[in-house]
Structure formats: C-alpha cells, structure tokens
Amino acid sequence: MNDPVWPEGYGRRMLAQVDSTNAEAMRQAGGLSGPTWIFAARQLSGRGRRGRAWRDPAGNFAASLVLRPAEPPGQAALRSFAASLALHDALSALVPGAELALKWPNDVLLSGGKLAGILLEGSSAGGRMMHLVIGIGVNLTGVPEPGEAGALPAVSLLSETGARIAPEVLLDHLAACYAAREAEFQAEGFAPIRAAWLARAARLGQEVTARTMRGETSGRFETVDAGGNLVLSTADGRRAIPAADVYF
CATH class of the missing domain: 3.30.930.10 (Bira Bifunctional Protein; Domain 2)
Incomplete structure (x- = not known):
C-alpha cells in the first residue's frame, strides 16, 4: 500500500x-x-x-x-x-x-x-x-x-x-x-x-462485567451512549456506567 x-x-x-x-x-x-x-x-x-x-x-x-x-x-x-x-x-x-x-x-x-x-x-x-x-x-x-x-x-x-x-x-x-x-x-x-x-465493538449484545473501585455490575452490553458511557441491561434495569474496567 x-x-x-x-x-x-x-x-x-x-x-x-x-x-x-x-x-x-x-x-x-x-x-x-x-x-x-x-x-x-x-x-x-x-x-x-x-x-x-x-x-x-x-x-x-x-x-x-x-x-x-x-x-x-x-x-x-x-x-x-x-x-x-x-x-x-x-x-x-x-x-x-x-x-x-x-x-x-x-x-x-x-x-x-x-x-x-x-x-x-x-x-x-x-x-x-x-x-x-x-x-x-x-x-x-x-x-x-x-x-x-x-x-x-x-x-x-x-x-x-x-x-x-x-x-x-x-x-x-x-x-x-x-x-x-x-x-x-x-x-x-x-x-x-x-x-x-x-460497529467494531467487542462483545456487543453479550454479557460483560464492569468493575469499579466500589463494586461490579454484570449485564448485557447494550450500547455506548452519547456521553461515552457503557450501557448495560441488568436484572435491575438499564445502567449507564461512566468509568470502569470491563471483564469478559
């Protein structure tokens, strides 16, 4: 090239x-x-x-x-x-x-x-x-x-x-x-x-775990919103997470 x-x-x-x-x-x-x-x-x-x-x-x-x-x-x-x-x-x-x-x-x-x-x-x-x-x-x-x-x-x-x-x-x-x-x-x-x-995201639509200093949240990786937050669909509802380490 x-x-x-x-x-x-x-x-x-x-x-x-x-x-x-x-x-x-x-x-x-x-x-x-x-x-x-x-x-x-x-x-x-x-x-x-x-x-x-x-x-x-x-x-x-x-x-x-x-x-x-x-x-x-x-x-x-x-x-x-x-x-x-x-x-x-x-x-x-x-x-x-x-x-x-x-x-x-x-x-x-x-x-x-x-x-x-x-x-x-x-x-x-x-x-x-x-x-x-x-x-x-x-x-x-x-x-x-x-x-x-x-x-x-x-x-x-x-x-x-x-x-x-x-x-x-x-x-x-x-x-x-x-x-x-x-x-x-x-x-x-x-x-x-x-x-x-x-369009290039890993594990979109699949279960992931977002871990912060305060704890962790698991759910289906639904999207990234307009603010760049990770959006998970969890047993307790939809959660927008601004900062975390994600584990598969």
Whole structure:
C-alpha cells in the first residue's frame, strides 16, 4: 500500500528513549503551538489506566498526541473513541484481515487478546481543557508480563499475524488516520464516531462485567451512549456506567 502523507498541521517529535510518552507530552505541552505527536523508540516507565504499569518490550509502539481541545473536558474526552478507531483503521490497513475489535473504553483487541491500550490525561482550568494527551501503546513484537486475574491475555501483532511492523511506520499511518477521525469529530460531533466504534465493538449484545473501585455490575452490553458511557441491561434495569474496567 502507499505510504500515508503526514497530516498537515500536526507536529512530531521523535525520541530515542523516554520514561513515559504521556509524561513527556505533559512536560512539553505548554511549548507546543499545535497538535503534536511525541514518539519514543523505547518507553521505560509507561502507564496504563488507574496508575498501572504498562510494560514495553523493545520493538513495541509508544506515542502520545498532545491536543488543545476547544470543548469542555467531558466532551473532549470522547476523543478516546476517535483514537481507538484511528488505531483500528491504521492496523486494518497495515494488516488486512487481522481480527481486530474495540473494547470499551479504550483497548484494541486482536484475536480476542489485548493488543493495545489508550490512556487520556490532561489539564484544565475554568471548565476548559488546557491540554489533552492521548497516549497509545501497541504490542507490535512483544507482550508484557501477565496482568491481573481475569484480565484478557496480552498478544502481539507479530505473534498473532506474523506481520512485523516498525513503530515508525505505524506512527505515520496512525497520525493520518487520527487526523481524519479528528476532522470528523470536529465537523460532525460524536455521533458518527460512536456509530463507527459500535460497529467494531467487542462483545456487543453479550454479557460483560464492569468493575469499579466500589463494586461490579454484570449485564448485557447494550450500547455506548452519547456521553461515552457503557450501557448495560441488568436484572435491575438499564445502567449507564461512566468509568470502569470491563471483564469478559
């Protein structure tokens, strides 16, 4: 396939090594004039949701996108769906036929295992976002140590498909795909992003368990609503869950 054109208006900073691309993105955010990708060939102290460590064997992908959203924080955070869609778009183009799916709120699955994770961080003031950082980690060649009990097993693109994709190549494709999804988000809002995400959702219509710090809720995965909440049909009725870890 043809190499993608780097999207106009997006910067990129290529680093050999960093503690965390998200941490570096937050450090650099104040000095950036526009949306910028922070890429690292090696990430030594990556982070996942709820402060979990994200392990990055050599050859895997680690990058963060710094944005200055115009929307209030809740609306700006819906870009997690745009980011996972863009990653799905990029991987589908690079490895046609790969069995990819999206897991709420922000994981990308391959053949039923966890291939990639996305972490949003940011700063706000007066109800407005100052910066939004979208961190993306992809197991291109290696997988981390087994995670907590009940979590999906980690898989790599190489082990599941035999495809060896250089991290820099994925960055070029991902940047182009994200720019297209961002343009769609700005022009049409969350609705088309939501519809496209649901069309690729893992376990839609099936039983899942959403676990929070306060407990867990099980039910049929009905949809994702206009606010990005997970909607479950439970024995006690319909429940909208704003934040949780989902287990199959």
